[in-house]
Each structure stands twice: as C-alpha cells, then as structure tokens.
Amino acid sequence: MSLNKALVRGVAIALVSGVALAGCSSIPFVGGKKSAPKTNVQQGIGVNGYLWRASLDTLSFMPLITADPWGGVINYDWYSSPQAPNERFKATVFILDTRLRADALTVTVSKEVKGADGQWTTAPVAAQTESDLVNAILTKARQLNLANAG
CATH class of the missing domain: 3.30.530 (Alpha-D-Glucose-1,6-Bisphosphate; Chain A, domain 4)
Structure with missing residues (x-):
C-alpha cells in the first residue's frame, strides 16, 4: 500500500508543478500562448x-x-x-x-x-x-x- 501512496503522491506533485509552471509563459514550451519568433518582414521586393x-x-x-x-x-x-x-x-x-x-x-x-x-x-x-x-x-x-x- 505504501508503494501506491508514493505513486499517487508523485503524480500529484507532478500535476501541481505542471499547473504552477503553466502560468510561466516566459519559459519556452511551458504554458501560456506560444508566440512566433519576431521576424523582420519586408513588404514588396527585396531589391531595388x-x-x-x-x-x-x-x-x-x-x-x-x-x-x-x-x-x-x-x-x-x-x-x-x-x-x-x-x-x-x-x-x-x-x-x-x-x-x-x-x-x-x-x-x-x-x-x-x-x-x-x-x-x-x-x-x-x-x-x-x-x-x-x-x-x-x-x-x-x-x-x-x-x-x-x-
């Protein structure tokens, strides 16, 4: 039974940690909206x-x-x-x-x-x-x- 409790406790910690990190949108690949990298988009043609x-x-x-x-x-x-x-x-x-x-x-x-x-x-x-x-x-x-x- 102690193995079961340890497993449940580990899953609970993982879930709580995941929810806490989900609000950290500044950490890549974790929570929040993923914004596209900023690029310098040039309109028109690239030459004279x-x-x-x-x-x-x-x-x-x-x-x-x-x-x-x-x-x-x-x-x-x-x-x-x-x-x-x-x-x-x-x-x-x-x-x-x-x-x-x-x-x-x-x-x-x-x-x-x-x-x-x-x-x-x-x-x-x-x-x-x-x-x-x-x-x-x-x-x-x-x-x-x-x-x-x-």
Whole structure:
C-alpha cells in the first residue's frame, strides 16, 4: 500500500508543478500562448525596384526562366536572333542591393554557337557585351526613377 501512496503522491506533485509552471509563459514550451519568433518582414521586393523593372524591360526579348524578386536573381533562357540563327545567348541578372547604384547590378552572359554537325558548343562572349547590358539596365532604371519622381 505504501508503494501506491508514493505513486499517487508523485503524480500529484507532478500535476501541481505542471499547473504552477503553466502560468510561466516566459519559459519556452511551458504554458501560456506560444508566440512566433519576431521576424523582420519586408513588404514588396527585396531589391531595388527600378533595377528590377529595368532588367525585365531591357531583356524582355529573351525568354524568362525564373525571376526571384526577394533574392534579386533573374534567369533568361537561350535566345537566338533571326539575323544570327547559329549563335545563341543566355543571361542571368543579379541585383545585389536595395539602392539604385551601379555596383548593385551584375549581368552574366553565356554564348553558344552551332557547329556544322548541328551541336551547340560554348563560345567566348565579347568583353563589352556584359558591360553594355549593365549600362542599358542602369540607364533605364534612372529613367524610371526620374519618371516616378516627377
């Protein structure tokens, strides 16, 4: 019988302790409402909106694969111009900041050419191509910014 009393007494102590701790909402996982951790939620996109819009507008002739406005990455698929069907280009735009700055933008371009056997092979991209695209996007972004300001 003493074992039974000890068991009942242990359960009673555990219950009383649990009820007492239930009011302590500052102790994690014990009582009270569990509130979600505070996070800094940012509304809109995570990068400069003018650079984002200008990138989409400037490269709108290329097929879009993915666009991540929070991460600032835009991937374009292969594009061949009608004037040069044996070469194709692919581009990726990285917007690295929320400010409208030249160093907040990077563009990478890949090029392939079709050989006589019909296979695409990697080819070097002209050194000025990426710079020209960055400058075109920056110019468009500045125009959008000025149009919005006035």
